Amino acid sequence: MKNSNKPIEHSLAVDELEGLLAQVQDQQRLLQQQLDYEHHAMLGLAKRLWVQQEQERAYFARELHDDIGQQLIALRAQIDALQNPQLHQIQEGLLHVIESTRNLSRIMYPTILFDLGLERALAWLNRQLLEPTKVRLNINYDLSIELPNAVNLLIFRVAQETFVNSVKHAQARQIDLAISETSQGIAINVKDDGVGFDAQSIELGIGLQSLKDRALACGATLDIKSKPEQGCEISLLLPYQQLSELGDL
Template structure:
């Protein structure tokens, strides 16, 4: 049921409105095509009956027209407004039925129109109430009409008149029930279509939001790949170049060694770029084992800082590709931070992979930092995102002057 008054412009079933007008047109035509008033009057007077409706044909038509105009505005809110609207329709039906009571014809269409309108205005209980009221009004009108006619028919025919009356009552009752069920079915179908349309719109909005989230996630992934792959190699490369510049005059041989190492790191950076591009294209390039990759990181750390770290790598079960990539990037980011900021003299790296899960530890004795002031840095943010992606819990403990400790725990599967 609509949330505002039903008018011609927003009528949910325009064909029902046209049907109303058609039924009312049939009723009005029936009144206007009655035999001439004088002829009916003579027949009525000869039978001792005053044909009251013959004195008011235009008034009867006016009542039907007013009844039809009420269908152009059907309120759907406000109990008293809807009740008054239905009461006005019932009153017009009573007046029209009274004026046509002694006519030769019976017009049940207005009762069907009343039921159709009630289905658009009120709920199920109200619809059933109005349908029952229409049926009682029709039975009363029909009973009065046959009672007025029964006295003028021979006694043997009265039984047939009674059977005709009963058949009309049953037929009209079935017509009312059919009309009620039909309009209810149409309303239910419209409600279902409205819900489906709303669900479809919700799905479209959800699809757009999912696409936006996927785009944001992809951007974050690309940013992490660039930061983690190039950041480490370029940091080490920059350190080697700075050392070569400082030693270019005092120790040309050492400077040459640093330049050679810088060239190697440049090649590593280029390889990282190629690997990142292949990853973004969903290709799977031939990669070394995780242990070999971690050993390469340690070699870079040693070459850049001169630190020989304490290493404990125990990978006792195969790791999924995504898990291995995440662990490598986490260690890479941690070592990059040590090279860039820590000024450490000792580094410890431990990785345990077994049936109990995965446990990673990276610790240094460097300068440390205040976590509350650097928690929004992209490096730590990327590490947390990677840990979350593999279902792990990442903790970072550090204080100024007390080094830094990074722990990752991933439960076993």
């Protein structure tokens, strides 16, 4: 009797284990589905926040140009009407402030990007940020497809942030910017010859962290490579399927 019962007990134990394993696998699938849902929800929220941020920049850019800029121009006209040579320095200062206000407005919301395209906008950004500091820029622009406005703006912001970092922190003398089509998607690579930093141990500043957040919101991957005295290289890859999803702003 004992011998005949053992196989039955063993069989029941196996059935129970298989049932428990099936329950665990079902729970894993449910958890994975929940994680995927929350991940997509987070990406959607991040994208909406990015779009909202750009819309706010556009609003403040218009305020700078239409309100403050026009007031400065009116003030300069009043000073010109006085025809007082002693006010020449004030006139020159006002001209500088007016031009700075215009440039700030254009950087906050680069209408040149939407009017003339990405390549012309990057050349303008070079004139504004790099040429005054004697930093040399080499651009390799190799795109055969037309990109949506949101993608162009993403690339513009990547260039803007890396240019500022290279000038303010890296003490770079040269920056190489490459934009190309790969088998995986649109690739942006920015490399400078500055002082570099230990990318593995140093916490990213607000600018670079915002780039990573923006890349995540757009479904892109951002990689930062740097070592002390070996410059910094920032690479962004935007998969082709994200182009249509981003669309226009």
